Amino acid sequence: xxxxxxxxxxxxxxxxxxxxxxxxxxxxxxxxxxxxxxxxxxxxxxxxxxxxxxxxxxxxxxxxxxxxxxxxxxxxxxxxxxxxxxxxxxxxxxxxxxxxxxxxxxxxxxxxxxxxxxxxxxxxxxxxxxxxxxxxxxxxxxxx
Amino acid sequence: xxxxxxxxxxxxxxxxxxxxxxxxxxxxxxxxxxxxxxxxxxxxxxxxxxxxxxxxxxxxxxxxxxxxxxxxxxxxxxxxxxxxxxxxxxxxxxxxxxxxxxxxxxxxxxxxxxxxxxxxxxxxxxxxxxxxxxxxxxxxxxxxxxxxxxxxxxxxxxxxxxxxxxxxxxxxxxxxxxxxxxxxxxxxxxxxxxxxxxxxxxxxxxxxxxxxxxxxxxxxxxxxxxxxxxxxxxxxxxxxxxxxxxxxxxxxxxxxxxxxxxxxxxxxxxxxxxxxxxxxxxxxxxxxxxxxxxxxxxxxxxxxxxxxxxxxxxxxxxxxxxxxxxxxxxxxxxxxxxxxxxxxxxxxxxxxxxxxxxxxxxxxxxxxxxxxxxxxxxxxxxxxxxxxxxxxxxxxxxxxxxxxx
Ligand SMILES: Cc1ncc(COP(=O)(O)O)c(C=O)c1O
Numbered sequence: 001x002x003x004x005x006x007x008x009x010x011x012x013x014x015x016x017x018x019x020x021x022x023x024x025x026x027x028x029x030x031x032x033x034x035x036x037x038x039x040x041x042x043x044x045x046x047x048x049x050x051x052x053x054x055x056x057x058x059x060x061x062x063x064x065x066x067x068x069x070x071x072x073x074x075x076x077x078x079x080x081x082x083x084x085x086x087x088x089x090x091x092x093x094x095x096x097x098x099x100x101x102x103x104x105x106x107x108x109x110x111x112x113x114x115x116x117x118x119x120x121x122x123x124x125x126x127x128x129x130x131x132x133x134x135x136x137x138x139x140x141x142x143x144x
Numbered sequence: 145x146x147x148x149x150x151x152x153x154x155x156x157x158x159x160x161x162x163x164x165x166x167x168x169x170x171x172x173x174x175x176x177x178x179x180x181x182x183x184x185x186x187x188x189x190x191x192x193x194x195x196x197x198x199x200x201x202x203x204x205x206x207x208x209x210x211x212x213x214x215x216x217x218x219x220x221x222x223x224x225x226x227x228x229x230x231x232x233x234x235x236x237x238x239x240x241x242x243x244x245x246x247x248x249x250x251x252x253x254x255x256x257x258x259x260x261x262x263x264x265x266x267x268x269x270x271x272x273x274x275x276x277x278x279x280x281x282x283x284x285x286x287x288x289x290x291x292x293x294x295x296x297x298x299x300x301x302x303x304x305x306x307x308x309x310x311x312x313x314x315x316x317x318x319x320x321x322x323x324x325x326x327x328x329x330x331x332x333x334x335x336x337x338x339x340x341x342x343x344x345x346x347x348x349x350x351x352x353x354x355x356x357x358x359x360x361x362x363x364x365x366x367x368x369x370x371x372x373x374x375x376x377x378x379x380x381x382x383x384x385x386x387x388x389x390x391x392x393x394x395x396x397x398x399x400x401x402x403x404x405x406x407x408x409x410x411x412x413x414x415x416x417x418x419x420x421x422x423x424x425x426x427x428x429x430x431x432x433x434x435x436x437x438x439x440x441x442x443x444x445x446x447x448x449x450x451x452x453x454x455x456x457x458x459x460x461x462x463x464x465x466x467x468x469x470x471x472x473x474x475x476x477x478x479x480x481x482x483x484x485x486x487x488x489x490x491x492x493x494x495x496x497x498x499x500x501x502x503x504x505x506x507x508x509x510x511x512x513x514x515x516x517x518x519x520x521x522x523x524x525x526x527x528x529x530x531x532x533x534x535x536x537x538x539x540x541x542x543x544x545x546x547x548x549x
Binding site for chain 1: 486487548
């Protein structure tokens with residue numbers, strides 16, 4: 001699936017919820033599917049500092065040149081949203097990640113979590129994912 | 145006197161709101177309180193009828209505005225039992241009041257001196273002193289709290305010595321709700337001729353404040369935490385002290401005469417009020433304190449104490465929930481944690497149910513750290529909260545914990 005198709009799939013999945021409780025319960029479930037960061041990377045170096053919930057994020061390039069993200073958070077709602085972001089962005093080429101407009105969070109009514117005033121570190125998380133993608137892109141360009 | 149909660153709720157227009165389709169349950173009063181009509185209307189009336197710059201004009205409006213501003217000062221001085229209105233300096237709030245004193249004290253603080261605070265201080269009553277220590281080479285001495293969230297006066301006493309330049313202590317902790325024995329500690333400090341500043345940010349809305357009874361040298365508060373507008377607050381200082389301290393900011397209003405080579409400063413309180421003041425704010429503050437006084441601070445306290453006891457007993461019934469701060473003397477604030485559940489998750493889901501509480505370190509990071517926590521969930525009460533709201537909050541909390549555990 002392309003990033004775009006993945007976003008569409010998530011929007012569709014969420015469209016069945018008309019009750020916020022069901023939506024958040026699902027989000028909490030999604031948190032459990034989060035591709036876990038290796039314990040050895042759960043250090044300050046990989047910590048994204050939001051004010052309240054903490055997020056650790058790691059990225060590497062696989063054999064096909066796709067970025068693979070792993071993460072963790074100490075808050076389960078944050079974890080659910082991180083899980084969604086990884087679902088959308090992980091396994092794609094750096095250029096695809098950089099070209100993406102992340103619209104699904106708004107479409108599924110979770111945009112408030114991406115507001116810079118929310119103090120949950122998600123804005124910095126998205127920036128950090130893009131930063132990794134850019135770094136990998138520069139590296140592979142340099143090789144060519 | 146009858147405490148007419150129905151009438152009181154009607155007087156706070158914001159309380160009629162719904163959030164996410166649910167009636168607003170506002171339990172974040174330690175962050176800021178809502179404003180009654182009396183305060184809002186007073187400010188509107190000022191801009192409609194009296195607005196003019198104070199202390200400057202010879203014209204009618206300027207006189208009206210000046211009179212109103214000065215009578216607000218007088219009313220506030222009276223309410224907190226200052227001995228003279230000139231002992232009340234209008235500021236932006238607690239933070240500015242404390243910064244004013246911490247800056248002015250630079251004259252009296254030298255390398256090797258000490259400043260004594262407690263570990264339950266808000267960043268506003270910590271960072272200004274810490275930075276003063278950085279500038280001067282003085283040491284910051286921090287008195288710890290015990291498990292219940294109480295200060296040990298003996299420990300305070302043993303921390304004081306001839307190098308101590310000031311004691312700065314909060315009247316009420318915004319995280320634990322503890323009411324500190326400020327009068328006793330002031331007396332201990334005065335026995336060694338050490339001045340005392342009390343941070344009253346959390347006290348004004350909840351308990352009587354009598355600065356002469358406490359005998360503190362400085363007392364600071366923010367209007368917005370006591371039903372008044374944001375951007376106004378006060379510094380009380382004994383006039384002997386305020387006379388001695390150098391001005392904090394320079395400009396108009398605070399001067400007596402200005403020449404290119406020298407300036408003489410105005411008398412108290414104007415020496416500390418540089419520039420055009422927040423007149424509407426000061427009038428709003430007066431209206432807020434009149435509002436408190438109309439209902440009676442003792443009545444408010446009694447009412448809030450009942451709510452606090454009720455909320456505490458309900459919370460204690462929830463499994464794995466631990467209240468942080470169980471001092472014998474406390475008001476209006478309950479911090480808690482739930483084992484295995486992140487405060488941020490609880491706050492996020494409670495918001496979905498229309499309930500405003502606060503999560504995190506509440507601008508008192510060292511205190512929260514000292515409990516080995518990264519944050520707490522805090523519910524804080526005001527005079528307009530009800531038992532029914534606490535029921536709604538407790539039900540919502542149970543529902544939320546059901547989702548998260
Ligand atoms: C105990 C205490 N001190 C100081 C402050 C700072 O008040 P302000 O932000 O109004 O200056 C607060 C506000 O949260 C407080 O609770």
